Amino acid sequence: xxxxxxxxxxxxxxxxxxxxxxxxxxxxxxxxxxxxxxxxxxxxxxxxxxxxxxxxxxxxxxxxxxxxxxxxxxxxxxxxxxxxxxxxxxxxxxxxxxxxxxxxxxxxxxxxxxxxxxxxxxxxxxxxxxxxxxxxxxxxxxxxxxxxxxxxxxxxxxxxxxxxxxxxxxxxxxxxxxxxxxxxxxxxxxxxxxxxxxxxxxxxxxxxxxxxxxxxxxxxxxxxxxxxxxxxxxxxxxxxxxxxxxxxxxxxxxxxxxxxxxxxxxxxxxxxxxxxxxxxxxxxxxxxxxxxxxxxxxxxxxxxxxxxxxxxxxxxxxxxxxxxxxxxxxxxxxxxxxxxxxxxxxxxxxxx
Amino acid sequence: xxxxxxxxxxxxxxxxxxxxxxxxxxxxxxxxxxxxxxxxxxxxxxxxxxxxxxxxxxxxxxxxxxxxxxxxxxxxxxxxxxxxxxxxxxxxxxxxxxxxxxxxxxxxxxxxxxxxxxxxxxxxxxxxxxxxxxxxxxxxxxxxxxxxxxxxxxxxxxxxxxxxxxxxxxxxxxxxxxxxxxxxxxxxxxxxxxxxxxxxxxxxxxxxxxxxxxxxxxxxxxxxxxxxxxxxxxxxxxxxxxxxxxxxxxxxxxxxxxxxxxxxxxxxxxxxxxxxxxxxxxxxxxxxxx
Numbered sequence: 001x002x003x004x005x006x007x008x009x010x011x012x013x014x015x016x017x018x019x020x021x022x023x024x025x026x027x028x029x030x031x032x033x034x035x036x037x038x039x040x041x042x043x044x045x046x047x048x049x050x051x052x053x054x055x056x057x058x059x060x061x062x063x064x065x066x067x068x069x070x071x072x073x074x075x076x077x078x079x080x081x082x083x084x085x086x087x088x089x090x091x092x093x094x095x096x097x098x099x100x101x102x103x104x105x106x107x108x109x110x111x112x113x114x115x116x117x118x119x120x121x122x123x124x125x126x127x128x129x130x131x132x133x134x135x136x137x138x139x140x141x142x143x144x145x146x147x148x149x150x151x152x153x154x155x156x157x158x159x160x161x162x163x164x165x166x167x168x169x170x171x172x173x174x175x176x177x178x179x180x181x182x183x184x185x186x187x188x189x190x191x192x193x194x195x196x197x198x199x200x201x202x203x204x205x206x207x208x209x210x211x212x213x214x215x216x217x218x219x220x221x222x223x224x225x226x227x228x229x230x231x232x233x234x235x236x237x238x239x240x241x242x243x244x245x246x247x248x249x250x251x252x253x254x255x256x257x258x259x260x261x262x263x264x265x266x267x268x269x270x271x272x273x274x275x276x277x278x279x280x281x282x283x284x285x286x287x288x289x290x291x292x293x294x295x296x297x298x299x300x301x302x303x304x305x306x307x308x309x310x311x312x313x314x315x316x317x318x319x320x321x322x323x324x325x326x327x328x329x330x331x332x333x334x335x336x337x338x339x340x341x342x343x344x345x346x347x348x349x350x351x352x
Numbered sequence: 353x354x355x356x357x358x359x360x361x362x363x364x365x366x367x368x369x370x371x372x373x374x375x376x377x378x379x380x381x382x383x384x385x386x387x388x389x390x391x392x393x394x395x396x397x398x399x400x401x402x403x404x405x406x407x408x409x410x411x412x413x414x415x416x417x418x419x420x421x422x423x424x425x426x427x428x429x430x431x432x433x434x435x436x437x438x439x440x441x442x443x444x445x446x447x448x449x450x451x452x453x454x455x456x457x458x459x460x461x462x463x464x465x466x467x468x469x470x471x472x473x474x475x476x477x478x479x480x481x482x483x484x485x486x487x488x489x490x491x492x493x494x495x496x497x498x499x500x501x502x503x504x505x506x507x508x509x510x511x512x513x514x515x516x517x518x519x520x521x522x523x524x525x526x527x528x529x530x531x532x533x534x535x536x537x538x539x540x541x542x543x544x545x546x547x548x549x550x551x552x553x554x555x556x557x558x559x560x561x562x563x564x565x566x567x568x569x570x571x572x573x574x575x576x577x578x579x580x581x582x583x584x585x586x587x588x589x590x591x592x593x594x595x596x597x598x599x600x601x602x603x604x605x606x607x608x609x610x611x612x613x614x615x616x617x618x619x620x621x622x623x624x625x626x627x628x629x630x631x632x633x634x635x636x637x638x639x640x641x642x
Contacts, residue, residue, distance in 0.1 A: 298455030
């Protein structure tokens with residue numbers, strides 16, 4: 001008990017330190033960096049959304065970029081055409097994406113893992129085309145997209161010789177939304193619902209036998225996951241102040257998947273690591289060649305699958321468990337022998 | 353009426369290409385129960401090889417043969433090196449590896465051959481005997497090539513010992529291993545064949561859509577739609593599914609929704625097939641034992 005107490009106190013102190021660091025950070029760096037950190041937070045929410053679906057519920061999606069796009073466009077249309085304030089668009093974007101996700105989750109119920117991957121990939125490919133469609137042009141702005149106005153900070157002050165300008169204000173706004181979303185996700189996943197999702201992932205038949213309403217839970221998970229990613233998309237639209245169909249190609253969906261795998265499946269803090277990865281690694285790789293980021297992602301994805309199938313967080317968890325010999329047994333998916341925390345029935349399927 | 357017939361015929365020509373991509377997908381699916389998401393990018397890369405060879409002054413058909421051979425070997429090598437270690441891994445691992453391959457091949461195409469859109473010459477000249485009232489020379493030519501590929505595959509699987517061994521390995525790996533078939537190698541040959549078919553499809557489609565690293569994204573989607581519509585475990589179904597999808601795409605594009613929403617058609621086809629008719633038109637019903 002004492003050990004557990006100490007551990008949880010350590011975690012809280014760590015979180016508080018992180019929060020302080022996150023608050024001070026924007027005043028230490030240049031404007032452009034602030035913008036980049038902003039995007040890290042946005043991607044973290046999007047990856048968290050994907051993680052709820054894939055990591056915790058074992059459903060595939062190669063198409064979360066589509067929900068990101070829908071969220072971004074909902075926010076942009078609401079701000080641009082209806083003149084809504086930027087903060088009010090986020091919940092609406094979440095609701096819109098929840099509905100779309102729920103609808104997508106419905107056919108997903110009948111699809112095995114591969115087929116779901118194909119169907120969502122098709123979704124990711126189709127959405128940019130739909131956004132360009134001429135009958136929707138009145139709302140979506142067609143190929144041109146929609147240019148938004150960056151919100152000004154409601155008040156301003158100077159700290160460490162840096163003013164609170166639009167980018168820094170947005171950073172704090174994004175940070176607040178991120179914290180809310182992560183707390184929501186944590187709350188959702190730590191209790192009964194989270195256990196139900198994991199049970200569905202690990203053994204759907206047993207889960208159904210225990211009285212979990214499989215179709216409802218799976219569709220709802222799809223909806224919630226899409227809603228998280230949609231909120232991220234809306235935030236992304238506000239931060240970048242521009243949306244266009246070509247910013248939401250299938251590559252976005254794949255990058256989210258890469259972020260998820262790098263950060264670690266079924267790990268909430270892993271989303272941040274994944275987001276940092278997909279935001280900063282392409283910048284570094286870009287200096288080599290235009291094609292380098294994709295190549296590095298590809299090589300990394302395959303290497304990770306061989307060496308660290310549980311992602312960075314899985315590795316951390318494993319090392320943590322090894323470091324504390326007296327600690328409780330490590331969680332199942334962090335056992336050294338286990339390959340990936342995905343349902344055993346998927347393994348079976350591939351051999352029949 | 354003439355326009356309609358022309359649309360149908362050129363749909364059939366496209367359908368052949370979708371059908372052959374579907375066939376490549378089905379081959380890998382039958383052997384390994386995985387859908388190869390990298391199939392399209394591999395085919396694009398092969399097409400780039402052919403383009404480079406033709407650019408160097410090699411006659412078209414020689415370049416064609418070399419490309420198919422290189423693709424076959426590359427397919428085998430990829431299976432041996434990259435996919436064999438994850439043969440028994442969960443689906444997510446496999447999907448991630450496939451996506452990784454997709455990214456790598458896409459990046460390689462762009463890196464080596466540049467991102468500019470290139471014209472790819474058709475081997476069938478506009479005035480050859482192949483040109484008929486409803487087919488352009490290239491359409492008819494690619495139709496014939498695809499038919500040839502199908503025939504060759506049919507003969508290979510039906511009448512050669514390796515073909516028989518491959519079918520056995522796909523149908524019942526355990527028993528096949530007991531009678532001395534090297535199942536894992538059969539999978540590699542399957543990969544090689546799929547890569548070869550993909551290369552042919554890429555070379556046939558490149559003159560129509562022009563060559564660039566993302567050429568195959570939409571076509572792969574149609575390939576998936578074709579494979580699923582025909583039944584993902586039935587090679588003939590894949591071809592017929594491809595033809596149906598090709599004609600449907602052309603007719604819908606010409607008369608109903610315009611060409612802008614072609615990928616949405618594929619999305620609706622895929623989701624619709626999987627929801628309403630999960631085993632496709634000609635597929636087996638799979639019953640899982642609890």
